[in-house]
Amino acid sequence: MPKTKTSYVCTQCGAVQPKWMGKCPDCGSWNTLIEQVEEPVSRFSAAAGGGRSPASVAQASSLEEIDSSEEQRYLTGMGELNRVLGGGIVPGSVVLLSGDPGIGKSTLLLQICQTISSGARILYVSGEESLRQIKLRAARLGVTTQNLALSSTTDIEAVVELIRREKPDIVMVDSIQTMNLSALNSSSGSVTQVRECTQLLINLAKSMEVPVFIVGHVNKDGAIAGPKVLEHMVDAVLYFEGERNLSYRILRAIKNRYGSTNEIGVFEMGDSGLDEVSNPSQAMLEGRPENVSGTCVACVIEGSRPILAEVQALVSKSGYPSPRRMATGFDYNRLALLLAVLEKRCGYFFGTLDAYINVVGGLRLDEPAADLPVALALVSNLTDKPIPEDLIAFGEVGLAGELRAVNRVQMRIKEARRLGFQRCLLPKSSLSAINFDPGIELIGVSSLSQALSAALAGLKRQKKQDGSV
Numbered sequence: 001m002p003k004t005k006t007s008y009v010c011t012q013c014g015a016v017q018p019k020w021m022g023k024c025p026d027c028g029s030w031n032t033l034i035e036q037v038e039e040p041v042s043r044f045s046a047a048a049g050g051g052r053s054p055a056s057v058a059q060a061s062s063l064e065e066i067d068s069s070e071e072q073r074y075l076t077g078m079g080e081l082n083r084v085l086g087g088g089i090v091p092g093s094v095v096l097l098s099g100d101p102g103i104g105k106s107t108l109l110l111q112i113c114q115t116i117s118s119g120a121r122i123l124y125v126s127g128e129e130s131l132r133q134i135k136l137r138a139a140r141l142g143v144t145t146q147n148l149a150l151s152s153t154t155d156i157e158a159v160v161e162l163i164r165r166e167k168p169d170i171v172m173v174d175s176i177q178t179m180n181l182s183a184l185n186s187s188s189g190s191v192t193q194v195r196e197c198t199q200l201l202i203n204l205a206k207s208m209e210v211p212v213f214i215v216g217h218v219n220k221d222g223a224i225a226g227p228k229v230l231e232h233m234v235d236a237v238l239y240f241e242g243e244r245n246l247s248y249r250i251l252r253a254i255k256n257r258y259g260s261t262n263e264i265g266v267f268e269m270g271d272s273g274l275d276e277v278s279n280p281s282q283a284m285l286e287g288r289p290e291n292v293s294g295t296c297v298a299c300v301i302e303g304s305r306p307i308l309a310e311v312q313a314l315v316s317k318s319g320y321p322s323p324r325r326m327a328t329g330f331d332y333n334r335l336a337l338l339l340a341v342l343e344k345r346c347g348y349f350f351g352t353l354d355a356y357i358n359v360v361g362g363l364r365l366d367e368p369a370a371d372l373p374v375a376l377a378l379v380s381n382l383t384d385k386p387i388p389e390d391l392i393a394f395g396e397v398g399l400a401g402e403l404r405a406v407n408r409v410q411m412r413i414k415e416a417r418r419l420g421f422q423r424c425l426l427p428k429s430s431l432s433a434i435n436f437d438p439g440i441e442l443i444g445v446s447s448l449s450q451a452l453s454a455a456l457a458g459l460k461r462q463k464k465q466d467g468s469v
Contacts, residue, residue: 091209345401
C-alpha cells in the first residue's frame, strides 16, 4: 500500500511547503503553517468523490439549452439579509457565514428558520451543540416552526447521507470546523478536513440544487479560519462585523456570485435575538451630543443606500515622546494623511498632540467621502469650536488640500434632508451633478481651508439665530 506523506499548509494563502517554517515564504505570514497528512490516492478519491463512480462521464450543454427563466429565490423574511444576499437565497448556492465568537452567527441562522418564506423544509446540523441546547436557544428566540429538522453530528459522511435521504430545501451546517471525514487521519478543523468537508457539501448542493449555509470560525487575527481557498470554493462569503459589547451588528458580503458585494445589513442584538434596523442612519445618530466640539456627521454610500454616521475626534496633549494616533472605524493610514494635509495646507499643528478618531455605532467608513467630516472633526476639537448641528459634510481630500468630487451626490443630499439637516458642505465640483431642488442649503467649496471657514461661519450664524451672541 502507498505510504502517507506529511506536508505543511499555510492557513493564510494556502501554499504547501515540504517542511515546517516559522514564516511562510509565499505570503510572509508568521506561524501559519499547519501540518497535514496527504492520503493515498485510492482512499482520497473515494472519499472526496462522495461515493460517485470513477467511470461517470461528464455532460456538457450549450448556452442556449440552459433554462434560467425560472430562477426562484427563497426569501429569508429579513429584508436586511435579503439585501446582502442579492434578493434572497439562490437554490444550489453555498454561503459561508463567518464572524467573531458570540457575534450572532448561529442566532441569525436559527431565526431564518422561523421567518423563511414558502414553507421550506430546513435541516439544521450542529456539531457544537446538542439537540437539547438548540431547543433551548430556539425557545429563547421564539422559533416554533414545524419545518425545521435538527441533527447533532460531526461526521460529514453521515450528514451527506442524511441530506440525500431527507431531501430538505435548505441545509445549515454549524460549523465546518467541527466536521470530519473518517477517511482522513487529520483532526477536525485542520486544513485538509475543512477543505474536503466543504467540497463534499458543495458537490451535494450543486447536484441536488439545495442551498447550504456553512458557519466558519475566525482566527485570532479576525480572518476566516482554515485554508484561504475555502473562500474561493463557496458562492458567497458573509461576514459579521461589530463589537460584542455594542448592540449593533453589520453583515457585509465579502464575496457574492449572485449579487453585489457593496451591500450591508444592519442588525441590533436584543434579548430575543437579532432585530433588523431598517433606518440605520437614524439609529447611528441617536444620542448625538449637542454643542460639543469634535463631532461631525458624515454620509457614505453602502451598496445602494446612503448611511449617515457620526464621526468623533479627540485631540489632546501627548504624554509620550511620540504622539499617539488611533482610529476606530476609519483607516489609520488615512488619518495620518489628513493630519499631514491639515498641518501643511491649513496651518493647524498636530505634531505633539495625540489624535483619536471614532465612528459611533461600530460602522466602518472605507469611502474617501469620509475625509472631509474627519478633518472637520479634528479641527473642531483642536480649536474647541463645535460644528453646527444642522450641518452635514462629505468629500474626498487631496494631498494639495483640494476637495475632489464624489459619486451619488443626490442620494446623499436626499438622505440628509430626510433626517432634518439644513446645510450640506460638499465639493464645489459636485454641484453640477445636482438637477433637482435639494430642499437644503448647499455650500460648495473647492479646498479644505474653505470648508473649515464655511463651517466656522455657519457656527457664528447659528449662534446669532439662537441669540447667544
